[in-house]
Amino acid sequence: MMARPALELRDTIARGDRAAAAVCLDTLDRIDAAPQAWNAFITVARERALARAAALDAREDTRSLPLLGVPVAVKDNICTRGIRTTAGSGLLDSYVPPYDAAVIERLEAAGAVVVAKTNCDEFAMGSSTEHSAFGPARNPWDLERTAGGSSGGSAIAVATGLVPLALGSETGGSVRQPAALCGVVGLKPTYGRISRYGLIAFASSLDQVGAFGASVSDVAACLSVLAGPDPRDATSTPAPVDDYLAATTQEVGGLCIGVPRAMMADGVDDGVRRAFGAAVEALRSAGAVIEEVELPHSRYATATYAIVVMAEASSNLSRFDGVRYGTRVEGDTLAEMYARTRARFGQEVKRRIMLGTYVLSAGYYDAYYRKAQQVRGLIRRDFARAFERVDVIATPTTPTPAFRLGERLQDPVQMYLADVFTVSANLAGIPAISVPCGWVEGLPVGLQLTGPAFGEATILRAAAAYERKSEGTFGPSDPLAGC
Amino acid sequence: MSTFTRHDVEHLASLARVELTDDETALFTRQLGDILAFVREIQAVETSTLEATTDAGARALGLRDDAVQPSLDRGEVLGASPEADAASGLFKVPRVLNG
Numbered sequence: 001m002m003a004r005p006a007l008e009l010r011d012t013i014a015r016g017d018r019a020a021a022a023v024c025l026d027t028l029d030r031i032d033a034a035p036q037a038w039n040a041f042i043t044v045a046r047e048r049a050l051a052r053a054a055a056l057d058a059r060e061d062t063r064s065l066p067l068l069g070v071p072v073a074v075k076d077n078i079c080t081r082g083i084r085t086t087a088g089s090g091l092l093d094s095y096v097p098p099y100d101a102a103v104i105e106r107l108e109a110a111g112a113v114v115v116a117k118t119n120c121d122e123f124a125m126g127s128s129t130e131h132s133a134f135g136p137a138r139n140p141w142d143l144e145r146t147a148g149g150s151s152g153g154s155a156i157a158v159a160t161g162l163v164p165l166a167l168g169s170e171t172g173g174s175v176r177q178p179a180a181l182c183g184v185v186g187l188k189p190t191y192g193r194i195s196r197y198g199l200i201a202f203a204s205s206l207d208q209v210g211a212f213g214a215s216v217s218d219v220a221a222c223l224s225v226l227a228g229p230d231p232r233d234a235t236s237t238p239a240p241v242d243d244y245l246a247a248t249t250q251e252v253g254g255l256c257i258g259v260p261r262a263m264m265a266d267g268v269d270d271g272v273r274r275a276f277g278a279a280v281e282a283l284r285s286a287g288a289v290i291e292e293v294e295l296p297h298s299r300y301a302t303a304t305y306a307i308v309v310m311a312e313a314s315s316n317l318s319r320f321d322g323v324r325y326g327t328r329v330e331g332d333t334l335a336e337m338y339a340r341t342r343a344r345f346g347q348e349v350k351r352r353i354m355l356g357t358y359v360l361s362a363g364y365y366d367a368y369y370r371k372a373q374q375v376r377g378l379i380r381r382d383f384a385r386a387f388e389r390v391d392v393i394a395t396p397t398t399p400t401p402a403f404r405l406g407e408r409l410q411d412p413v414q415m416y417l418a419d420v421f422t423v424s425a426n427l428a429g430i431p432a433i434s435v436p437c438g439w440v441e442g443l444p445v446g447l448q449l450t451g452p453a454f455g456e457a458t459i460l461r462a463a464a465a466y467e468r469k470s471e472g473t474f475g476p477s478d479p480l481a482g483c
Numbered sequence: 484m485s486t487f488t489r490h491d492v493e494h495l496a497s498l499a500r501v502e503l504t505d506d507e508t509a510l511f512t513r514q515l516g517d518i519l520a521f522v523r524e525i526q527a528v529e530t531s532t533l534e535a536t537t538d539a540g541a542r543a544l545g546l547r548d549d550a551v552q553p554s555l556d557r558g559e560v561l562g563a564s565p566e567a568d569a570a571s572g573l574f575k576v577p578r579v580l581n582g
Contacts, residue, residue: 098559205537231547303522314499321500323574328565334577335500343502350507354495355515361498367526373535375525380536412514413521 002467006070006164006218010111013069014062020069024053024113027071031116031162039137040147040156042076043117045083052113065111066225072107073157073166076117077124078209079198080104083114087200088122088150090133091344092326101198102230103167103209110225115163118153122346123317124169124202125309126150127177127418128408131348136405139181141443145402148178148418151212155182158212165222166212171203172305173397173422175210176434180397180446183436185463186212187219188422190453191429192237194223195230203312204235206305206426216435216464220244223456239454247457252465253287255458257449258390260295267417269400271440276396279437279447279466283394286469288462293386293393297378298424302416304379305423307359307372314356317349351412380428387452392462395421397434397446421448431456435463438474486516 012018028046053069062068074080077087079097081104086092104114121131129137129152137152139145140160147156151168155178158166168175170188179186188210199209209226213219227241259280264273284290322328322341329344331337345353359368386393399420408415425432430453437447447466451459492511496503503511561567566575 095563098555098563234545297528300525300528303525306518306522307525318500322565323576324560325563326565331577334579337577338500339497339502342500343504345501347507347510350496350501350503351511351514351518353499353501354492354511355518357495357499358515358519368522370535371525371528371530372522373537374530374533375528377533377536378528378530412518416521 002215002217002464002471004215004217006067006213007221009164010066010068010070020053020056020113021050023069024049024071024115027115027163034160034162037138037143038140038156038160039119039135040153040160040162041073041116042086042088042119042134042153043084045080045114045116048083049113049115052108056111056113062111066221067107067165068111070112070165071115071163072112073116073118073154073163074104074114075120075151075154075166075168077120077169077200078103078167079200080114080117083117085117085200086133087124088120088132088134089345089349090327091320091341093133095326097198099198102195102232103226104198106226112165112225116157118151118157118166120153121150122349123200123313124150124171124174125313125348125352127173127415128403128405129153129178130405130409131346133346138405139402139443141183142402145404145443146181148181148402150174151210152178154212155179155184155186158182158184158214161214164214165218168210168212169199170208170210170426171206171309172426173419175212176397176422176432176446176448177419179212179434180436180448181402181444183444184212184214185216185219185433185435186210187223187433187456188425188431189223189227189456190431192235192239193431193454193456194226195233195236197230197232201316203309204316205312206309208426216433216460216467217245217248219433220248220460220464242457244457244460247461248464250461250465251287252283252462255392255462256289256291256390257283257462258291258293258386258393260293260298260393260395262294263298263395263421267399267420268396269440272396272398272400272445275438275440275445276447279470280394282469283462283466286465291390293390295382295386295424297375297382300375301379301424301427302420304372304375305419305427306416307368308376308427310352310356311360311369312356314353314360317353348412376427379424383424383428383430383452391451391458393450395448395450397421397448401440401443401445425450429453431459433459433463435467437466437470487512487519
């Protein structure tokens with residue numbers, strides 16, 4: 001049976017073999033002792049975590065809690081009551097939310113213990129965790145390379161075994177891409193599957209909370225806890241929540257998996273191509289039927305995505321004006337106070353706000369924003385047609401393994417192209433998962449499996465079957481071995 | 484507009500209420516044009532008969548009843564502000580009108 005560290009830890013605590021407080025203390029101590037270079041965390045919630053764990057130990061009725069005592073790290077754009085929440089921004093470096101995000105409430109109700117807030121690109125804008133006001137995160141397999149982003153800190157926290165589960169957020173691949181580059185499992189659910197109440201908004205028609213784990217089963221268990229409607233997020237949906245954990249025990253036989261070969265034409269690293277090819281063969285030998293599919297508008301996805309996110313970001317981030325939260329930089333007039341306060345945004349945020357302002361302005365709206373919305377419809381239609389023929393679509397998660405820190409900082413377009421395989425699922429609002437599928441020159445790479453809306457159970461089933469089939473066929477497995 | 488001038492960047496920054504350093508203005512004058520040139524590739528797609536897609540296709544919850552719900556504590560919300568008058572329940576901002 002595959003290792004499933006979160007669920008195994010939960011069972012250990014439920015049996016009474018270890019106290020939640022002991023597990024929590026051990027986790028906090030290991031976080032404190034972790035190499036500074038990883039820079040995975042912005043804030044450690046030591047007191048809140050220990051109090052939560054002790055409270056769990058004091059209760060009698062916790063044995064059935066699905067994540068009892070499981071330590072979880074949370075991306076720092078998810079609000080935590082009483083715990084600083086920065087979104088990786090200098091503008092929010094002292095912001096302490098007066099409320100918990102819905103996903104925090106759900107995690108805690110399930111017995112999980114939030115131990116730390118993780119490093120991320122500012123307001124989740126980036127693909128390398130280099131656009132963080134708290135310094136770049138580093139890939140634990142090669143400290144000169146990116147951990148991916150924007151949820152890089154959460155990916156590192158799981159990849160290094162500091163926590164068995166972590167939350168991230170997705171707008172265009174910010175969970176799946178760092179999961180692939182750090183060698184862990186990362187899931188982006190269907191738009192509307194998880195409440196976003198308390199997730200600091202970036203691009204509202206795309207944003208979704210996602211989860212990292214060391215195994216598909218752990219991620220499935222986490223999704224079961226997070227999924228479901230919430231009246232505080234009108235985009236969350238009452239669609240039935242499937243038994244995701246049960247889905248991970250099913251075999252892949254009978255599933256039809258589509259491969260869009262045309263997407264592999266350019267810009268995909270040879271090693272990634274080989275690892276992906278081997279993964280597809282593994283799925284075939286596990287019983288899946290492999291078919292070729294076409295997603296003809298995918299080649300426009302990155303550009304379409306860029307326009308949509310910039311427009312929505314420019315609108316969403318207008319709330320950071322130095323009035324209601326965060327830092328204020330004084331000015332003689334209200335307008336001057338706004339501009340000086342917002343001067344504290346990092347460069348990537350400024351770029352997106354300004355281009356968003358541009359594409360929404362009179363005279364350019366039709367050529368950019370409206371056009372992007374129309375192409376978005378075509379991208380979604382491509383998927384709908386493909387899913388009439390296949391159950392799951394497989395691609396690499398990223399075109400290359402982790403790139404070097406600094407390599408793409410001066411060229412925003414190259415940075416955006418790191419997400420070429422992931423942005424389509426966000427534009428179409430559909431679920432996708434990245435599962436480790438091998439190593440290229442000592443760096444992990446990921447297999448992405450995408451499903452139709454609310455098809456989480458199907459992609460979890462295929463991912464878990466692949467995980468079993470590939471178990472032990474590629475190493476290394478110890479993240480500290482590379483240090 | 485095919486390229487951005489320094490003036491264009493300054494105008495956008497002013498619309499977006501973002502103060503830029505001279506270095507940032509110079510950097511963005513180059514980069515914003517590059518990004519725009521990249522995203523312009525979608526203009527090759529034929530879309531004349533298509534509606535705009537404004538959502539991600541979610542089956543949303545719909546509207547809730549128009550009833551008073553519990554909300555955050557006013558004092559705590561004001562406490563997260565850089566400048567507020569808790570007693571009167573107001574956020575404070577610099578003077579807008581003179582006189």
